[in-house]
């Protein structure tokens with residue numbers, strides 16, 4: 001187990017948002033956190049990352065409790081985070097955006113990421129390497145954000161609604177990239193409202209509703225579970 005979060009209670013001010021959230025990740029897994037808008041997906045990822053510190057609970061990562069640690073420390077320990085607003089540097093080129101993502105990760109034992117290795121996964125970015133980040137399309141920016149996160153050699157990547165707002169063809173391309181990353185041994189937890197996308201690529205799922213994890217199981221089990229899908233995922 002590389003990540004084991006349990007008993008997470010998170011607040012914004014006095015509003016109680018997450019209730020005893022628990023989830024775990026094994027090395028190499030591709031897992032989704034599904035839920036409707038406002039269900040607590042972003043808050044869960046931010047809680048793991050220390051951007052919104054949970055009031056109680058444990059965020060065990062390689063046996064160390066990261067709860068209460070600042071997010072730069074959590075990043076250094078090996079968790080990469082891609083927020084839902086695709087923060088790239090608009091005035092830097094694609095290559096510069098990637099160079100800036102380089103970071104030593106204390107416990108990373110895999111093959112270190114380089115710009116060229118990132119281009120192997122995202123060949124389209126190589127074609128654009130001299131373009132400014134601000135001139136890329138939404139899909140290209142999302143690829144760049146993920147490639148830049150890889151440059152920090154994370155052991156676990158948290159992706160917040162990676163395909164939101166992207167055109168169907170790009171979503172399909174993106175699904176293939178995530179499967180490829182999984183094959184390369186990257187461990188990924190992504191949040192999503194798009195059930196079809198998630199069912200197609202993830203191996204396990206958590207379903208969150210009103211700040212509580214209501215379901216946990218394999219994708220095959222979730223696909224067959226009409227009740228859970230109806231209750232928590234249909235719009």
Ligand SMILES: Nc1ncnc2c1ncn2[C@@H]1O[C@H](COP(=O)(O)OP(=O)(O)O)[C@@H](O)[C@H]1O
Pocket residue numbers: 012015017035036037038039040041042043044
């Ligand atoms: N900065 C904030 N201050 C107060 N409440 C917030 C804030 N961000 C989110 N919330 C509330 O927390 C709940 C969960 O939000 P969020 O984690 O963003 O859900 P999701 O990512 O699943 O759409 C929602 O009810 C939302 O209104």
Ligand SMILES: [Mg+2]
Pocket residue numbers: 041042043084160161
């Ligand atoms: Mg969100």
